[in-house]
Amino acid sequence: GFFRRSIQKQIEYRCLRDGKCLVIRLNRNRCQYCRFKKCLAVGMSRDSVRYGRVPKRSRERSSGEERVSTSDNSSSAATPPDPETALSPVYDLIVSVSQAHIANSDYSEENTRTLVRKPLPSPPSPVCAGPEVASSTAESLEQQRIWLWQQFATHVTPSVQRVVEFAKRVPGFCELSQDDQLILIKVGFFELWLSHASRLTTDTTLTFSDGTFVTRQQMELMYSIEFVQSMFEFTAGFNSLLLGDMELGLFSAVVLLSPDRPGVTDVKAVEQHQDRLVEALKLQVSCNLCGDSPSVLAKLPELRVVGAKHALILDWFRLNWDKLRLPPLFAEIFDIPKCEEDLQ
Template sequence: MSEEEEQLQAKGSEEEEEEGEEEDEESKICQVCGDQANGYHFNAMTCEGCKGFFRRAMKRPATFRCPFQKNCVITKNNRRQCQACRLQKCLSIGMRKEMIMSDQAVEERRWKIKRKRLMAEPMLLSTQQEKLILELSTALEQTFDRTCSSFHQFSPLDRNADSVNNQTQQSSTSNSVASEESDRNSSSEGPGSSSSSSSSSSSSVTCDTGQAPGEKKTVFTSLSHVNDLSTYMIQNVINYAKIINAFRALTIEDQISLLKGATFEIVQIRFNRLFNVKTGIWECGTLHYCMDDAFRAGFQPHLLDPLLKFHYTLRGLELHDIEYTLMETISLFSPDRPGVTNRDVISCYQENLAVTLLTYIESKRTDSEKHLLFPKIMACLTEMRTMNEEYSKQVMQIQDIQPELSPLILEVVSQDS
């Protein structure tokens, strides 16, 4: 290793000296080799070269032997000729092994310094990031029907709860969530907030075995409408993904795996834009939905309770439309979905999306707590991942009881890739 390489390696090791320490002396001399020193390292004034040498020597269980008389005079020019005497000189001037930071501590310190510098400097979106945002915003505009104006030929929404279960009772979990959020927003429950917290205490709903032979009875009264709405929104999510250049560049197999894994999450993120926290109602133009509609479609509290809480939490972040869009695209490009093969490419693009979201937040928001927004968004994404499996499970249970779900919905929740 050359002298220049040694110094470069030493400079890149870690910042273990105290930051900001200033010396008034015109010259600093390394106490080991006499070279120009730049501060105290491991309790002694040394140059970068001797600092790096001592760190490497202490971290590697190597035994050095002096080829001469064990009393070599260490200078800038010959310091690499006898490692044994150089190490002994380091120890004699008071350099201490216990002051060497672990690799993990070094990485943590580097990250803190980097983050501090980034926070000190104003963050601006790059040209590439602006193009990415434009591409995603354009794709969203073409595929997100906020008022359901293009949602035609759907089954009517039957809110007849009697045909679901005569023993329907208030779910304590949902009721507490709605009550807590209502108090938080200092407003009384709207015309649907009470029904949005109503669900069955039973884990499943079964058909009336006393019905006459051949008589068809609707068990889940809202299922036909929710089936049509879900199919419509899934089709829009698929169309959204196909507009994104990076998605189209993937293999068909990976495209299918990503869509199957993320569709539920993206639909919920899109639905959250329409959620009214004061009433607990999703307002889709002339169509309004409450959580009871999902219950009357066969979904149960194990999913509906945390899902309602999620919508209150995410809506409470008051995200910009671009932040919503980046969030759902981060969900789409998840490299750990079952069946994904080209994980490196997908991971790289997801990281680019995350950095763009962070940069957008830092550059466009001015509130004092903006630094907390990015981790809160990522926490919401993680929360949805925990509900995804339960959603698939309940969809299959509903299909077993009342088989009328569309092939597209069943394909999305199927486990094969």
């Protein structure tokens, strides 16, 4: 079934491990390129695909002249439905979402493998002299917080467009209304970004897609100790699942199409799309992670809690928008005013 779909749809696969993946039943969906190559290696023919499948029972009837077809009904008692064929739409969904993720993620396995890490530059220190040594400690901390937040925004902004392009390629997303699409992207962006950035997060640092990393202490100054604690707890647990690009892409799509986001109008449609994606994620995980899909799905509510805390923290930045110099796209995705007109 996989080989037939690949030929008929002329799908081109890529291998992230130089075409040397071990392909067995438990992990055959991890690398479609090597799975397809193995199909060819064991003798599957591209030319035979256009003739379609001939049931074994039919071949036996036609090759044996001594057999007489006495009963069409009994002889054509259909062979049991092919499980591979029944799951064909799910496999197609897995392929589509995985390709969308790999094409639009700066945090893919290939991109992060050779990434060179470098620290975030230190904030500029105010020059003070005489009795007027400096402003109060509170003002100094606020200045550092604003500076760090602006650096953070600059490094995260490229991921906004990446998430938008990924969303447009997730099957079913563009069928939703423009308003629902916008809500799902804006409300879910931080959760999607954190899921991807988890791959480059340690106990003490968070690394952006260009290799620049921010320390946990800097993050605590930007946000709060309690929030950063929950954020790093999530990334540590998420990393322990060892998700590949295919699983991470499907997980991201499930997060994106969350029907209970505030403001979504066509809840039923979003829910139907998410249900299909959850089914695809479970199937992919069952093949590659020894069936531990409950552990992966358990991360969804945990991530939602982190996202809700982040939304509350944004209120401070919305109130102090006039002190910030943020990239327009970043300000838009988080509804942070850029001018007086945005407040009306």
